[in-house]
Amino acid sequence: MRFNPCKALALLLLAGLLGGCATPTPYDYSAFKQSNPASILVLPPVNRSPDIKASYSLLSHVTLPLAEAGYYVLPVALVDETFKQNGLMNADEMHMVPPAKLHEIFGADAALYIEVSEYGSSYKLVTSEVAVTANAKLVDLRNGQLLWEGSARASSAENQNNSGGGLVGMLITAAVNQIINTLSDRGHEIAGITSQRLLTAGTFNGILPGPRAPQAMRDQLTAQ
Structure with missing residues (x-):
């Protein structure tokens, strides 16, 4: 059979699609x-990014x-202070406490x-973005027992449009955005979006609604 490069390319494109x-x-x-949990203890997140605020x-x-x-979410500031009063000063140490011990202490x-x-701003010559990525x-x-796991990312670049002004305009825009992002700590704002994407109930493969959720949201739980 004679090899047909056009046909082979078409098959590769179809497979990719x-x-x-x-x-x-x-x-x-x-x-x-x-498990049907009703109350959740949120441990301070482990930070793998370079930004200490993450x-x-x-x-x-x-x-x-x-x-x-x-x-019902246990007050995060109280949880953090309880850990520190017991000598656990960082998130890595807190995450190592056995589940049974956490249940005994916090209930x-x-x-x-x-x-x-990922947390904070990055500058890449013609673009500047603030991004936050979290796994839970x-x-x-x-x-x-593991009940659920998921991840989410949000970025300031999602709504940026660099089509105008040519290369010079893109460079200027990126530089200005980098300065604004650094001075205003937009990472905190983007972290809020990431948190919503990560922990909003009812999304595909997201966390399930809890027992205090509205009836319409609980109906989604039954349907899944």
Whole structure:
């Protein structure tokens, strides 16, 4: 059979299109539904980014989406202070406490472990963006079982349009944005968006609604 390069290229393009349209696998919520947690302990996030503000910036945003999802969230400032009063001064140490011990101390049904892998501004010659990326795991404190995990990212570049002004205009815009981002700490604002994307209930493969959620939101839980 004679090799046809045009036909081969067409097949490769078709395969790429089919692969790009693959449907994501739905999350297995069986353990989450069986656990049915009502209260959540949020541990201070572990910071893997260079910005020292990342952990507590994100922590300040997590209570709202979890409360709106129908969970009782232990006061994050009180939790943080309790750890520090017991000699655990950073998030890495706090995350190493066994689930059973956390349940004994705080009495929550589940704990949310968060890791910040990206936080702050970056300058890339013709673009400047502020981005926050976070990963989370929800663990049952009564038996140590993983109930859910997810990740989210938000960036100031999502709504930027650099089409006008040519290369010089793009360079100037990027430089100005970098200065503004640094002076105003837009990372805190972007962290709020990341937190909402990560912890809002009812999204695909997101956290499930809690027992205090509105009926319409709980109906989504039944349907999944």
